Amino acid sequence: MSKFTMFLASAASVVTLAAPVLAQDTTADTVVATINGTDITVGHMIITRAQLPQQYQQFPPDVLFSGILDQLIQQTLLSQSLKNETDRMMLSLENERRSLRAGEVITNLTGNAVTEEAIQAAYDARFSGAEPETEYNASHILVETLEEAVAVQAEIEAGADFAEVAAEKSTGPSGPNGGQLGWFGPGMMVAPFEAAVVEMEVGTLSGPVETQFGFHIITLNETRVKEAPAIETLRPELEAELQQSAIEDKITELREAAEITQVDEGSIDPTLLTNLELLEP
Known part of the structure; x- marks a missing residue:
């Protein structure tokens, strides 16, 4: 059963429950459940809701709250029952952490790259001095x-x-x-x-x-x-160009400052990428 199916089952069973009443000083660190010493916080629930497919996010808040909390409790219980972490799990966690950290940098870069001044400058650079x-x-x-x-x-x-x-x-x-x-x-x-x-x-x-x-x-x-198109017509395109440029410039900067070594091309058989048995103990 997928985690989303589990969530639906949980949500359907609590549809008639009243919405939880939270204290005014609730924060992301507020604990909503503790399972064998492991805390589940409001922050955990916020992240879980944000990652749900769109059709789940349309549920009423009370259904979402109860369903998400039940899902996290189930996941915690199952997680605690695992005695040994496999190589596949550890590698997946490392990749996920790497991806999340990179994504956070990209979000900051792209957010700072798009300003009205930058959009106007990009527009002017494209059309100023251009032959009619x-x-x-x-x-x-x-x-x-x-x-x-x-x-x-x-x-x-x-x-x-x-x-x-x-x-x-x-x-x-x-x-x-x-x-x-x-x-x-x-x-x-x-x-x-x-x-x-x-x-x-x-x-x-x-x-x-x-x-x-x-x-x-x-x-x-x-x-x-x-006539040159109006700046508002090109705004999405200019924003995308500014964001892409900011990312590429940052990667270039980091590459130039980093010490990178990698295997020679062709030294590893590319078909090994499909061999999941290499991850087995």
Whole structure:
């Protein structure tokens, strides 16, 4: 039976109990139970509740209190019945302690790294001095051969409606929509297409432009300068970058100050990591 199943069973049995009344001077060190000389404190219960899956944390406070306390009593009794700690247990405890200590450092680092000043500085570093980026709104007619493209160009230059010709003759997916491609920026179109658009004036028609898809006749509908996104839009991304940078900088600092030795690569068979028998006495 998992510890969560045990908890549910305990919680279900006390659902009608009244919530415990705690003294006003209760602290994390306040003892709520003693089992054969081993104390269980309010602090132990707080940590246990914080680590429960979300569905358990929705239980009423009285159910949680009684269920968690009963769970900790059960765990203490079972723990006391163990006479010898195995290598697997000791290694697991060492790993857990290492992970918790590292996590505490990371929590402090990331909390201190994110300030309004740091976010503004990161935003300014990304966009200050950056060249304005032009976006383009174009339509095209895609055909298979150069001859077809030349004919389409001549037809439009003679006065035919671009959108109607696109709907009739374009083989591209935008044909039924009059060839409209919407807005796009640098790098979003294949190179020959983009190069042709960049050189065009609004309202003009291109000659045939060859790409791997065929031959295009393009008209440039509109251009605009892309504005930098608002800082609030990028806040989650900037915060994540600041936090990651703080962690990486700290690890680099600690590595440079530490004396680290490790085995040569390949000197230990990696498949041994799956051999749990090595942990048996």
